[in-house]
Amino acid sequence: MKLSTRFELDAQTPWVARHNDEVREVWDSYRADRPVRVPVLFTAARTLYHERHGLDWRGYYEDPDEMIRLQLEAAKYQRELPWGDHPLGESPERWEVRVDFHPIVTAASFGCPVLFRPDAVPAHHSLGLSMEECQALETPDLLTSGLLPKHATFIAQFDQRCAAEGLRFMGKPVARFKPTIPSTGGGIFSTALDLRGPEIMSDMYEAPEFAHAFLERIAEWRIALERTWTERDGMEYPLDHPGRGEIEVTDHGIDMLSAETYETFLGSLIDRLARKYGQVPSPFFHHCGRGTHLFRAVKQRCKFDRLHALTWPLNNIGRIRAEVGYDVWITAVIADTTLQQGPEATYAAVRSFLTPEVKGSGRICVWAAGEVAGIPAASYEAFYAAVKEFGRYR
Secondary structure (H helix, E strand, C coil), X not given: CCCCCCCCCCCCCHHHHHHHXXXXXXXXXXXXXXXXXXXXXXXXXXXXXXXXXXXXXXXXXXXXXXXXXXXXXXXXXXXXXXXXXXXXXXXXCCEEEXXXXXXXXXXXHCCCCEECCCCCCCEECCCCCCHHHHHHCCCCCCCCCCCHHHHHHHHHHHHXXXXXXXXXXXXXXXXXXXXXXXXXXXXXXXXXXXXXXCHHHHHHHHCHHHHHHHHHHHHHHHXXXXXXXXXXXCCCCHHHCCCCCEECCCCCCHHHCCHHHHHHHHHHHHHHHHHHHCCEECCEEECXXXXXXXXXXXXXXXXXXXXXXXXXXXXXXXXXXHHHCCCXXXXXXXXXXXXXXXXXXXXXXXXXXXXXXXXXXXXXXXXXXXXXXXCCHHHHHHHHHHHHHHCECC
């Protein structure tokens, strides 16, 4: 495996040193709850690296060595791009790699057709099963269904490279992230959508007993999957130890539900799982779709203290902050479709976004995710410049 041996910039160069000093100040003050400005998380380097080198994403999912190489090279490339609050020209004490078939493993396990694309992460089609087919559906094997054998093969190769051979990158050791749990996609409801399709929402009105039972079967299968692969890595599964785990509350597609319907079907299920396993709902809530109308109800039930990937302008983040409270830590995203419009539109959007209501007195950062191709590099530069100008507190 051929890997880079040095950064393309020097951390001792004056402008790089100034950047790194500012990054440390920004994150130290943010974590101390006395922010000097809104921090910027920049993770678009992977997409930009693929575009820069004309790479086909399909190779990433076929060769474990290529998956390792591209993760390491993209992480290095990020530390050469001055468009976020991360150190430049410096290696971490340890590089981490992970087996990555996000976001399709759950869907593939249930038999959803998977599409590996040359220019983006993989996608899948829904099955559109009838109610009778859903009731007769056997839950997939936790080790041998869909992509899970491939997931295991990749884990073995990652361990061979990292542990057995002692792989190093840029002078630092490389380790596989553990536990390597297969990606469970968006959540319980999103899996129901993958299997039943949008008809699951009709079922909630016309066949509520079926909807409750189907969602619970999915939830228990997801828990069993996570348990199996956590224990496979020689680790204890926290949910099996009362008070040491959390019931996951993240879900995609719930923006199509009213607050009342969410409470009736998902909220009540979270409560039942919490009682069964002696746990509390997770205080971390990832939601990258619409859903402004839901967050007050979810906060009342789940008592989350972190909202992750709230996308603007799909969501009114000023309203959300006012409703859930400024004590909640928020990671906000400016929609990729905005960044695709170019640097001027990006700069203007960030300026419009960073209102006093959104900024509050802190506990918010913005994330340049860059998960789609075709965003000009100049848009990321404009994004960071705008946050540095309009995201200051003092």
